[in-house]
Amino acid sequence: MPVDPGPVAPPEPGRHFGVALSVRAGVGLGLGLVAVLAFAALAVLIRGSDFDEGFRNGTARATCTVTGCGPGAMAFVGWLLPIILLGYAITLWLGLRHWSALTRVCWLAGGFLLVLAAVPFFSSPGGPDFTATIDAPNGVHFADGMFWGAWTAVAAVILIGVGRGLTLLQISERADAVLGFVAFITVLVSGIAVGSVADVDGNELTTTHLFPEQQVRVGDDVLTWESATDLDFDGCRDEFRTCLRALEFDFTTTDSDAVVHFQVVQFIDEWRAQGAADDLADDTGDPASLRVKNVTNRWLVISTVRHADGRVIADDERKWLRWPATELDYAFRRSVKYNVGKAPTPSDTIAPKS
Numbered sequence: 297m298p299v300d301p302g303p304v305a306p307p308e309p310g311r312h313f314g315v316a317l318s319v320r321a322g323v324g325l326g327l328g329l330v331a332v333l334a335f336a337a338l339a340v341l342i343r344g345s346d347f348d349e350g351f352r353n354g355t356a357r358a359t360c361t362v363t364g365c366g367p368g369a370m371a372f373v374g375w376l377l378p379i380i381l382l383g384y385a386i387t388l389w390l391g392l393r394h395w396s397a398l399t400r401v402c403w404l405a406g407g408f409l410l411v412l413a414a415v416p417f418f419s420s421p422g423g424p425d426f427t428a429t430i431d432a433p434n435g436v437h438f439a440d441g442m443f444w445g446a447w448t449a450v451a452a453v454i455l456i457g458v459g460r461g462l463t464l465l466q467i468s469e470r471a472d473a474v475l476g477f478v479a480f481i482t483v484l485v486s487g488i489a490v491g492s493v494a495d496v497d498g499n500e501l502t503t504t505h506l507f508p509e510q511q512v513r514v515g516d517d518v519l520t521w522e523s524a525t526d527l528d529f530d531g532c533r534d535e536f537r538t539c540l541r542a543l544e545f546d547f548t549t550t551d552s553d554a555v556v557h558f559q560v561v562q563f564i565d566e567w568r569a570q571g572a573a574d575d576l577a578d579d580t581g582d583p584a585s586l587r588v589k590n591v592t593n594r595w596l597v598i599s600t601v602r603h604a605d606g607r608v609i610a611d612d613e614r615k616w617l618r619w620p621a622t623e624l625d626y627a628f629r630r631s632v633k634y635n636v637g638k639a640p641t642p643s644d645t646i647a648p649k650s
Contacts, residue, residue: 349429352416356432367437368490374441375448375490377417379483382449384410386456417442431538435564441490448486455479501562502526503543506631512547514623515639517648519556521545536561536596538568549620552649553605558624559598569596583608588621593634597625616649 356370363369388403395403419426426439459475462468503524512519525544532542540562547556563569569591576598580587585602586609599621603609609617622640629636640646 348416349431351413352429353431353435356430356435356438359438360432360434367434370434370437371441371444372487372490374438375445375487377414377442378445378449379487381410381414382452382483431564431568434540444486444490448483452479452483455482501541501543501560501632503545506543506560506628507545512624512627514627517620517623518550519547519620519624519627520549521547521558532561536563536572538572539563547620547624548604549623551620552616553603554601554617554620555604556620556624557600557602558621559596559600560628561596561598563594563596565594566591569594572596585609586614586617588618588625590625592625592629592632595628595632597628599624615645615647618646619648622646 359370359373363373384407388407391403392400417426419429426442430436430439432438455475456479459472459479462471462475468474503526507521507524510521512521523544523546527542527544532539536542542562543560545556545558547558548554549556561569561572563572573589573591573596576587576589576596578587578589580600584606585600588599588601590597601617601621603613603617619640626637626640642648
């Protein structure tokens with residue numbers, strides 16, 4: 297007779313679950329590694345292509361178009377970009393365990409693309425400052441807002457992380473909620489105060505702000521502007537591709553018959569102003585005029601001097617024709633209160649005529 301083996305023990309329920317969990321963990325780790333490698337490869341391609349600069353400047357210029365280029369508005373939108381990334385990350389963290397597989401994939405793919413879109417806004421090691429890489433009106437304020445928003449996001453993440461850690465360690469049951477609320481208030485206060493990072497000095501520079509009086513006195517000389525023109529972002533781009541705005545004057549002087557076409561061209565920063573100065577030839581190519589140029593902070597100051605009657609400039613006349621140009625450069629620095637120094641004094645290359 298066959299022997300009854302007795303009841304067969306059921307399989308251990310945890311064994312299959314453990315295998316399944318290990319497989320899922322392995323697949324998740326593999327997909328995560330693939331995502332990291334894909335992100336790194338795409339980031340390198342973006343930073344090495346024209347898309348990097350085009351996307352960064354396009355975002356800032358689109359912001360300018362929508363907001364009217366106001367310093368506070370540009371700063372706020374710059375601040376908002378990292379805060380959007382923070383909000384997306386928090387939403388993903390809270391919902392990942394509760395969503396369906398398809399929803400998770402969609403949100404993870406969206407996060408991947410969102411972080412990838414942030415790559416052009418990271419400064420390159422050893423490269424120019426981030427503010428110098430944004431070519432848009434009031435781009436400095438856009439960059440300042442992004443820095444403000446980025447540090448706000450970092451502070452919020454630290455607060456949430458500390459709160460979560462204290463709760464998991466059972467040090468405080470309410471730390472998660474309390475520090476999460478503090479993080480929310482931090483973001484809220486930061487958003488309200490972000491306009492304070494917008495330094496408007498020099499960004500509202502106009503002809504009437506620069507020289508409110510028609511007569512400008514430097515020492516014993518009086519320079520009088522006969523015409524003054526304000527050029528906006530579009531108006532100055534024909535001559536200077538990366539300018540923000542420009543001011544143009546036509547001056548006469550009591551010292552001589554010199555007529556000076558005086559230009560003040562504003563750029564994002566001194567680095568771009570100096571680049572424009574280097575690209576501008578020292579010689580006008582016209583024997584009846586001469587050019588004097590100088591960079592003061594982010595402004596390129598250009599004086600084109602000629603005789604009132606338009607005659608050819610003789611070699612011995614260049615010295616005193618440069619004199620009113622030097623006086624106007626000093627008057628400009630005095631007006632914007634930057635690197636004023638001393639009033640011009642005669643030298644071997646400049647001197648008054650009278």
